[in-house]
Amino acid sequence: MVIDTLLHLPQAVRDAAYDNTRAVASSAQQLAAFEARSLAVVQQHAADLDVAYGPGARQRLDYFHGPAGASTLLFMHGGYWQMRHKNSFRFVVQGALQQGVHAALIGYTLAPQASLTQIVQEVRQGIAAVRRQALAAGGSGRILLCGWSAGGHLTALGLDGDGVVGGLGISGIYALEPVRHTYLNQALQLTPAEVDQLSPLQLPVVDKPLVLAYGTAELAQLQAQTQAFAHYRQAAPGACLAVPGADHFSILNALADPQGVALKALLALDRA
Structure with a gap:
């Protein structure tokens, strides 16, 4: 596997390989623009x-209300499980709301205050809480789970949650061993x-x-990381989506834009 070759390289090279x-x-x-766009939403x-x-x-x-009976897009932020805040990424729900679904975001305790095991447990609690919120708000309770970077990892682990009908992992981490050998650890x-x-x-x-x-x-x-996980899941439903020209931050526009390719791909799962 390509990602495994990193383990044999010098520390500085390993660190740079994950320093977005x-x-x-x-x-x-871009992050400053995300803050301003989130305030506007x-x-x-x-x-x-x-x-x-x-x-x-x-x-x-956070729970943004949509039409009665609609599904809920649930987003989880990234930051390598140790940075960022959900409030900075509220802008990503703009497109989903314009497309007529409910939308939500969840935060979670960051490392080192919480282990990754604890973070995953919190996220599972958050997914269940959003579903309850959706049902109380008149939504269908169907959850379209998505996340970016570390949130992509959490999406993959939360896919089996009650009410989750499909997911979207954006620039996620799916093999942790390389991360264990970088500054992130x-x-x-x-x-x-x-x-x-x-x-x-x-x-x-x-x-x-x-x-x-x-x-x-x-x-x-x-x-x-994404290509390897897509290959690993090749017998399961889904797709691997390359977004031309997008970097680790600008790729979020493919979700935030009401016509974004990532948002369209996720919403299509609700109709499958």
Whole structure:
């Protein structure tokens, strides 16, 4: 597997292979734009914000209301399980709301305050809480799960959740062993057991449709992670979607845009 070759390279090379912020010169500007766009979405749409689904300070969900009987797009943010905040990514639901579905985001405790095992447990609680919120809001309770970067990993692990009908992993991490050998593990402190138990590339395939997207301008390791997981799931429903010219941050526009290729692919799963 291509991603395994990284383990034999010098530490600096291993670190650079997963350093998206350094690889994308405009990352700071894009993140600042995400913040502004997210504020605009909150001002334009009715929503229940920062609803607690657990005792942790970050165990909060946002719920944006859609038409009665519609499904709910649920987004999980990235940041290598140790950075970012759901509030910065509220903009990604703009397209879904315009397409007539409900939308939600969940936060979770970050490493090192929580282990990856704990984060996954929190996310499962969050998915269940969003479904309850959807039903209370007049939605169908059908969940279209999606996430970016670390959120793509969490999407793969949450695909078997009650009410989840399909998913979209955007630029996700599906094999954890390479990450364990980079600077990212200082906060994560991944154990060999967690690598085995929480790497989607080592787990039984969930037989629900999953679209796996990546940008053609992303780091080679990120592209390889998605391609490897798509191959691993080749007998299961879903697709591998290459977004031309997209980097690790700009690829989110393919979800936020009402005509975005990633959003269209996810919404198509609701009609399958």
